[in-house]
Amino acid sequence: MDNSLPPLTLSADNMRALATQVSELIVEHFTSLPQLPVTRPATMSGLNQGLGEPLPTQPTPVPQLFSQLKTHVFDHMTHLDHPRNFAFVPGPSNFVSAMADAIAASLNVFSGGFLGPSGVAQIELTTVEWLRELFHFPAEAGGLFVSGGSMANMTGLAVARHVMLANNTTNAAVYFSDQTHSSVAKGLRILGFQQFQIRKLPSDKRFRLCLDTLRQRIAADRLQGMVPFCVVANAGTTNTGAVDPLLDLHHFCKAEGLWLHVDGAYGGSAVISEQGRKVLEGIELADSLGIDPHKWLFQPYEIGCVLIRNREHLKDTFKVSAEYLKILEQNSEQVNFCDYGVQLTRGFRALKMWLSLKAFGVEAFRDAITIGIRNAEHIEYMLRADPCWDIVTPAQLGIITFRFVAEGMDENALNTLNDRLAREIILSGYALLSPTILNGKHVLRMCTINPRTTPEDLQYTVQLLKKFGESFPVSVQ
Ligand SMILES: Cc1ncc(COP(=O)(O)O)c(C=O)c1O
Structure with missing residues (x-):
């Protein structure tokens, strides 16, 4: 380290040397992955020995740190991007998007709010617009990038709570099948719903939400004074890839005055393929849709996306003013993504989706x-x-x-x-x-x-x- 420089600063030569080492490591990862074991678990005691250290008080040369990381971390990873990882939902990722993440982190791009028209905001607007088009949502729909599928689901459900209940959750009830991802129940819990308000219904023989069961349960609940307000449907369950009857659910929800949230975190992205489009018919009719580009749109972690049929609902749900943020509101044309979701400070997730779509093309x-x-x-x-x-x-x-x-x-x-x-x-x-x-x-x-x-x-x-x-x-x- 160079003592003539401010703290936490490297010389240009040292930065170049480190960047070269990092880029070698990344390229090595992408090229050697198929030859590596998918997983090589370590022992807790070995990890403790190699990594359980006291707080460092003195600098350590970075090459030495890389060697420590290689031995104790990288060589024992479970590679969810490995071609022979068939567990959970793989994250196949791609190199171009990994580079986009490196740029976004290096330039430390802030994507929460903007002091005037901004290319950063426009990239997110354009990329969300592309996804809107790919998912066949109407022109008035909008959305934003979030950390993943769990956050996309919770954001959609928060909008449903706001629009349908004006945030008064007393006796409100929400319905989904027993095959629905745990992130939905978790999100509802965080949003203040209690167990008696959450209706997990038995799925049919093909592991899909059964419309008759749903209809009966909602009718019975109404007689008991409950306030049904939302159905969550699956566009590809994690267990079996089953798709709930989206079109029928849309008609049912419309007739009953219910919000339809679709969890497309696993299977939703298949809609852009010919085969997937047929299987997922009706996904475009959701009031809100959670998708997860870090799964089947091949992005590195973390990136999810929520699409809302009426984009104004996002702002109605999330915008809270503060005197120190007033300056962001001066240009009424400017979109400040902090008004559309939970995060104020947020990274430039859109860049990787944008760069990879541009670099490879949607085909x-x-x-x-x-x-x-x-x-x-x-x-x-x-x-x-x-x-x-x-x-x-x-x-x-x-x-x-x-x-x-x-x-x-x-x-x-x-x-x-x-x-x-x-x-x-x-x-x-x-x-x-x-x-x-x-x-x-x-x-x-x-x-x-x-x-x-x-x-x-x-x-x-x-x-x-x-x-x-x-x-x-x-x-x-
Ligand atoms: C259907 C479904 N919904 C939601 C999620 C949660 O997504 P994330 O892990 O990105 O938060 C998953 C994760 O596998 C999923 O398969």
């Missing part, structure tokens, strides 16, 4: 999404050819669930065996799968949305699972 996104949908269909095809597999839910929006089955095993044994297969493949480091539970059945689940996954990755993962399945004697299973 590349379409192709990448189509690959993800087809990958799951390809797995289904392979599984159907072998009687050791039972398909629990077919390929839907890039997700398939299935079980290894063997003669003479009861449900308990099958559950234990399939949990074990997921553990074994994780330990192998070759691929990552997260099992789930559907109607009491423990099932394997693959989410195949990474466009860099090869047919060989899919084939060998299925072969490996079979090998593990066959290697456990029935008595042990």
Whole structure:
């Protein structure tokens, strides 16, 4: 470190040297990822030894720090962007957007409010407008970028609460299926709803919200003095990729005077592909929609987006004036995103979405999404050819669930065996799968949305699972 410089400052040469080291690390990550294990867990004691240190009082040369990070952090990461990560919802990401994040952080761009017309604001307006168009929302719709799907859902629900209830939540009730992501219940809790106001309804055989059940429950609740105000529908559940009957739900909500929020955090982005558009018919009719570009729009973490059918509702819900922010209001044409959501200080998330859409063009996104949908269909095809597999839910929006089955095993044994297969493949480091539970059945689940996954990755993962399945004697299973 150079003592002639102010604190926390590097010379230009030192900055260049560090930037070169960082860019080498990033390029190495992107190029070597397919050859790395998807996960290589560390031990708690090893991590503690390597990283559990006292507060540093003296400077350490950065190359030494990089080596510490490599040994104890980077070499033991679970790579959600790995082509053989099929667990949870993968985050395939892309290099151009990673560079955009580096620029946004380096220039420390503030995207909360603007002292006059600003290119930063315009990039977000333009990019949200592109998403509005891709999701077939009407011209008067608008939105903003948030941290992820959870925040997008909560923002949509906050708008629903404001518009439908004028924020008086007494006896208000909200409805969704038992397959709905936990972020919805969490968001509602944060927004002040209590358990008795949250109606988690049993889903149908295909894990979709059942309109008849919904209708009956709402009618019964009204008789009891409850105030139904919102239905949350899924545009692709996390468990199985199931899509609730969006068009029917829209008509129902309209007739009943209810707000329709759609959680499209997992599957919504598929609407830009031809196949996805058919499956997601009606998504464009939502009053609010949560989407998650850091999943199936291939952005690095963190970026979610909320679209609101009437963009004025966002400002009505969130704008709070303060004397020290008055200067931001001088230009009435200027959009200040702090008035449209929870955050005042917010980073330039829009840049990565904008840069990657411009650099690759939307057709590349379409192709990448189509690959993800087809990958799951390809797995289904392979599984159907072998009687050791039972398909629990077919390929839907890039997700398939299935079980290894063997003669003479009861449900308990099958559950234990399939949990074990997921553990074994994780330990192998070759691929990552997260099992789930559907109607009491423990099932394997693959989410195949990474466009860099090869047919060989899919084939060998299925072969490996079979090998593990066959290697456990029935008595042990
Ligand atoms: C359907 C669905 N909704 C919401 C979320 C939450 O999104 P995030 O993790 O970006 O907050 C997820 C995450 O996987 C999801 O699959």
